Amino acid sequence: MVVKVYGPAFASPKRVIACLIEKEIEFETVPVDLLKGEHKDPEFLKLQPFGTVPVTQDGDYVLYESRAIIRYYAEKYKSQGTDLLGKTVEERGQVENWLEVEAHNFNPSIYALTLHVMFASKMGFPPDENLIKESEEKLGKVLDIYEERLSKNKYLAGDFFSLADLSHLPFTQYLVGQMGKEYMITSRKHVSAWWDDISSRPSWQKVLQLYAPPF
Numbered sequence: 001m002v003v004k005v006y007g008p009a010f011a012s013p014k015r016v017i018a019c020l021i022e023k024e025i026e027f028e029t030v031p032v033d034l035l036k037g038e039h040k041d042p043e044f045l046k047l048q049p050f051g052t053v054p055v056t057q058d059g060d061y062v063l064y065e066s067r068a069i070i071r072y073y074a075e076k077y078k079s080q081g082t083d084l085l086g087k088t089v090e091e092r093g094q095v096e097n098w099l100e101v102e103a104h105n106f107n108p109s110i111y112a113l114t115l116h117v118m119f120a121s122k123m124g125f126p127p128d129e130n131l132i133k134e135s136e137e138k139l140g141k142v143l144d145i146y147e148e149r150l151s152k153n154k155y156l157a158g159d160f161f162s163l164a165d166l167s168h169l170p171f172t173q174y175l176v177g178q179m180g181k182e183y184m185i186t187s188r189k190h191v192s193a194w195w196d197d198i199s200s201r202p203s204w205q206k207v208l209q210l211y212a213p214p215f
Helices: 009-021 042-047 064-077 087-123 130-152 169-176 189-199 204-209
Strands: 003-008 027-030 056-057 061-064
Touching: 003 009, 009 061, 009 064, 009 204, 042 056, 042 064, 042 204, 061 064, 064 204, 087 130, 087 169, 130 189, 169 189
Parallel strands: 003 027
Antiparallel strands: 003 056, 056 061
């Protein structure tokens, strides 16, 4: 059964697509234009009642929330492709730890930056310059903690690439690309080396080649 991924132009669905490529899982994508409000269409809301992307549809099995999706497919297909969960329960614990750090410490600030720097004018509201400044400061503090962690480990969960690293790819790509804030990465030696490593993976390069940003 081919996995359908809805909304490939946007950041969170790219997290899912990178995981599927790493796990060598066959998939197809279904465009959903958030800027045109297609995520609020009644047919889409039958799949995702909260009206956000991504959604995956695997036969009759539907999932949403990108981190839940990548956990599911990394576990279901653990024996094929890249092992993204670790080989021991201790390694798995570190993967889960840093995946939660990404979700609750890294993502809120970088999401706010993305919304106000990249999307505000497209969505018809003025960017909040105070929020942008505050979010950049908060993100910087998180990246300082990453710098310390990555001075001792090649990747966030240890010496192996995992979901914890993969989950950072889409929004960090916006940070160093369209937002023009690459200095937040390059000014931190170990974070910069980590980003160079994970962003050059063939899976992520394929995502960037196949699915352009929404504007």
